Amino acid sequence: MGKSTIILAIESSCDDTGIAILRDRKVLSNLVATQEIHKQYGGVVPELASRAHQQNLIPALEEGLRRANISIQEIDAIAFARGPGLIGSLMVGVNFAKGLSLSLGKPLIEVNHIHAHVLAHLIEEDGAENPSFPFLCLTVSGGHTQLMMARTDDNLEIIGQTMDDAAGEAFDKAAKILGLPYPGGPLIDKYGQKGNPNAYEFPIPQISGYNFSFSGLKTSMLYFIRDRIKPDPDFIQKNLADICSSYQKTIIKFLLQKLIKASKELNCSNLAISGGVSANSLLRKEFELLGKKENCKTFIPRFEYCTDNAAMIGIAAYFKFHKKDFSDLNITPSARMD
């Protein structure tokens, strides 16, 4: 067996500053500094996100090394999320990575953030099974909604994606209509657990192939609430659990409908979910039930690897490291990665 590989990974594509250190496919430390500052604005403010990344990166790196019990000289490569994401946020991470690469004399590895969400499933953990290729991965977060076919670690194909809002936005925007604070996804989940999922009917979006669309669903929530609060101003307060439960059920049904369609048509029985929305309790439950019903293997990574994190950047870089797929120092971030 050869020497193990130590990778330092940096994630800064949106509003979470992440630093992770991996030894081969195992995570030694994985830190996320969540930026609380955006809460008061009801959404991510790009300018503030960049500034917070700048403030967070050095303390996170120091803490990450300490927790991993690794000295900076032991690192074999520096990985970073090149995109997609907010350009200012990405810029901070990319420049930080370049500075480290230059000063340590270690190679630089660019990672596509979307690919990393999928490859997060290949992080090695004691007692947990990893999916084998090929597997289908539904990535659902505040920034993306993608159905990917993972054939190998470097053959990841987007087979379906959202035409408008991301699944997380469908949660967050509906939550805003209900007067809940940002990000509202976890709150819709929390209230929804206590409600009746069949209390109200929201239309399942109709869209071809493996694609998604959520803007109509959000609009249907807007009209529904507008019509109900006219005669009863306390309608939301009185029925919050039922509204959340019914709305959430519709999103989950829609997501899983597409996943199972792809599984059957593409003959792939390894199914995975990732992204912040995969924290949703109903999605987790229904996903596992679907696996049992359809005789498919289901995989959900540990929650800290579901939301934006640097460990997933590290695992994606691990595969590139062994192919010597390095980036040079004039690499620039890319807000959209095609």
Ligand code: KG4
């Ligand atoms: O992956 P993530 O942390 O960041 C990116 O957007 O990339 O995902 C955040 C999204 C937000 O839209 C948030 O509302 C949603 O994930 N979310 C949830 C839950 N937890 C987080 N949505 C529904 N149910 C949850 N339990």
Ligand code: ZN
């Ligand atoms: Zn993400």
